[in-house]
Amino acid sequence: MEGVQAPSPSGGDGRILENIMYFARTLRAAGLPIGPGKVLSAVEAVRAVGLESRDDFYWTLHAVFVNRRDQQDLFDQAFHIFWRNPKLLERMLGMMLPEVVLPDQQKGEEMNRRLAEALKKPGDGQGKDQEDEVELDAAMTFSEREVLRTMDFEKMSGAEINAAKAAIRRMVLPLADLPTRRFEPNPRGHRTDMRASFRAQLRSGGMIALKRKTRQRRPPPLVIICDISGSMSRYSRLFLHFMHAVTNDRDRVFTFLFGTRLTAITRFLRYKDIDVALDKVTDAVEDWSGGTRIGETLGEFNRKWSRRVLGQGAIVLLITDGLDRDAGIGIGVEMDRLHKSCRRLIWLNPLLRYEGFAPKSLGMRAILPHVDEFKPIHNLESLGELVAALTRPGPRRLEAAAAWREMG
């Protein structure tokens, strides 16, 4: 304790270390990832800086406990409440606790219901072709006002889930691998691995037998931006399963949903259990089956996310029917920016399955000049075609969607 002489912000001199420990515990309860190691560093740091000023004390703890920018607010609030009255915050957290526990209990019940359904004998193949029967009229109307309601995944019948899962099992996305700057040993490689050769020679002696190496290949990151507005609601359940399967199948997958606003759901889809994942997504998304504002939400994506997720040559799957509440305003500019920021932009549109379909709506016409590929996505067959398309390196940019552009 020899560095600390001044009275601590909490009053008692000897209790400061204890209070740091309690403070750390409080932060942990509030959701910051803080382990015992951090507490020790905090004590060490406070000793190094001393306790002359409250500001320095604040920034000392800040430097240790805060790891990300979005934790700053939480830390700030906790700090000001705790170091005025440590007991107060603890009591407040205690009062919040039952509320935190509640959803978990509910989820347990829900899973049981699903389990019960699963144990029952499945209905006689009635849901098998369900996705193929999706009606056009339902999909072509889109609501004028923002409908903020929560979608109920419970409505999904067991047969429907099975059909979707069957589709998704076939959807192992084999994205064409890209060469990286790293090398790996390969006897048929085109480059000489000098280091391996010398080391081998060191072991065996005699002639230097040349070892070979080749560039490591790695699948590119995948970004999925999916429309969940009213006109897409018949499909969004299926697509969520698809996104969940892809997210858990590979690394570097980022998923976003949009209707009237953009929601990042990558974190929720990382839960292995599809039910848990979908529950978390339902809680996070506020604009299920509402209107669509493609231009504005894409703009938000470009500003907030594009630098963070498109950095390493990502492939973007944009899933939307292109029906836009704002009549295509702002889409062109934002699509252009999105297209320039990624390696390949693929537009998946469920409406494309109708014969004689032409991209006539303003939203579609605004999107079309900026995509590399334009594909249908509405049933198992089109999902299969998508897989094939992603395996190929793909035609040169802009040529791919040219045929559609002439029609539109």
Next chain:
Amino acid sequence: MPVPASVSDTLDLLRRGNYVSDRSLATAVYLALTLGRPLFLEGEAGVGKTELAKVLSETLGRRLIRLQCYEGLDVASAVYEWNYPRQMIEIRLAESGAESRDTVEEEIFTDRFLIKRPLLQALEPDIAGAPVLLIDELDRTDEPFEAYLLEVLSDFQITIPETGTIKAEHPPIVVVTSNRTREIHDALKRRCFYYWIDYPSAERELDILRVKAPGAAAALSREVVAFVQKLRERQDLFKLPGVAETIDWAHALTQLDVLALTPEAINDTLGVLLKYQDDIAKIHGSEAERLLAQVKAELAASP
């Protein structure tokens, strides 16, 4: 030069290096210096993350070793590499001579044939004191390199299979920067002192201009800062101007002998401030005029 003895000393040190900073940043720097742990700086491009490392090396009189990160950065270009051509020649020479094979092998894996890259250089003893190691834009590398770095930064030692382990006698002063184009793993951040460098307040930015662009007229500096701050409030720009851009802009305007902002001067030099054609198109012309009128009115209201 020894490290500063208190937060205030650290603040003075940075000032001496012409780096205007908040006391909060000085606290984080002081902690990193005294407790010998890396400083992890995050923030938008052009807020002075890299500059901080340069200033530390200058004011402390330490060597600056910079590791610029990129995707696919590997051990051969970040840590060390053997000098194969020289090793080959050495072997040929030895073969024509009468040296035994064992001696040759021992000789070709010595310091003479080792090309030291930044991380290894940073662990070497230096007469001036432990060097400043700047690991710039860590977010650009991939996860495997991050994991390797984790090992180096926690023990400050590197193992070369052919020769052995090299351990730093005095650990270097490490500054890690990230533009946050991707989230760095918590395991690495946990070993560092974290600081988010935000855009400065108008007052602070004016301080920075006084130090970094002393040639600019006082009135011009105030207008420049107010204009840039106005731009940063906007939601529709793809890339907001950083402090570096403010400084560049003040320099550019001074070079053009501008004493007070005019719409024409702004239009001519907008490329210094904004780096995307879409952004420039949005501000160019009438919008610049409107913003400037606002700025002038506000400055007139609060002298």
